[in-house]
Amino acid sequence: EAGVAQSPRYKIIEKRQSVAFWCNPISGHATLYWYQQILGQGPKLLIQFQNNGVVDDSQLPKDRFSAERLKGVDSTLKIQPAKLEDSAVYLCASSFSAGNQPQHFGDGTRLSIL
Amino acid sequence: GQQLNQSPQSMFIQEGEDVSMNCTSSSIFNTWLWYKQEPGEGPVLLIALYKAGELTSNGRLTAQFGITRKDSFLNISASIPSDVGIYFCAGGGTSYGKLTFGQGTILTVHP
Numbered sequence: 001e002a003g004v005a006q007s008p009r010y011k012i013i014e015k016r017q018s019v020a021f022w023c024n025p026i027s028g029h030a031t032l033y034w035y036q037q038i039l040g041q042g043p044k045l046l047i048q049f050q051n052n053g054v055v056d057d058s059q060l061p062k063d064r065f066s067a068e069r070l071k072g073v074d075s076t077l078k079i080q081p082a083k084l085e086d087s088a089v090y091l092c093a094s095s096f097s098a099g100n101q102p103q104h105f106g107d108g109t110r111l112s113i114l
Numbered sequence: 115g116q117q118l119n120q121s122p123q124s125m126f127i128q129e130g131e132d133v134s135m136n137c138t139s140s141s142i143f144n145t146w147l148w149y150k151q152e153p154g155e156g157p158v159l160l161i162a163l164y165k166a167g168e169l170t171s172n173g174r175l176t177a178q179f180g181i182t183r184k185d186s187f188l189n190i191s192a193s194i195p196s197d198v199g200i201y202f203c204a205g206g207g208t209s210y211g212k213l214t215f216g217q218g219t220i221l222t223v224h225p
Contacts, residue, residue: 042215098211105156
């Protein structure tokens, strides 16, 4: 089965610019997660979707970050405006359902802010 | 919030040696997972543990879910060069599947 697809793989922008990332989860997976991984750290959950509804966005900086999963499949994560501290790898993961289902990760988008 | 302490931070070993790493928390978790991440890639699931005391193997890898539900360990036997990477533990504490990750253990294997 195809894995979690993410694009782009790399993005370089200047601070205060906007950027968007795209994720296509494993087919049939209802739950989708966006994580931020800063260099040298483990991934940190930003937002979790169950189908097209938000389950947990408690760690999403809502003043600049937004995410949507309109049709319950693909998802986009947007940052507007970007700050230097947003430089990180943004990982998307999916699982068959919420709860104790293993999460499978994409290869991420590496974002550099100049 | 919940935090995981993963140790050691890094390990330098010779090919053929056994490796042990662990994760501890002040909070109880319902699941423990171990992932491996290589440069430029996302974490890959190695082992998932769902019950306190559970011991699970995947080839040369063995992991255990601590009885107190506050810790887990991962052992790698007879290491090989392709074991190189960063190993992360992750604890699942709620019914919604949210994972809390440790800081990672960097493993280097010398041929």
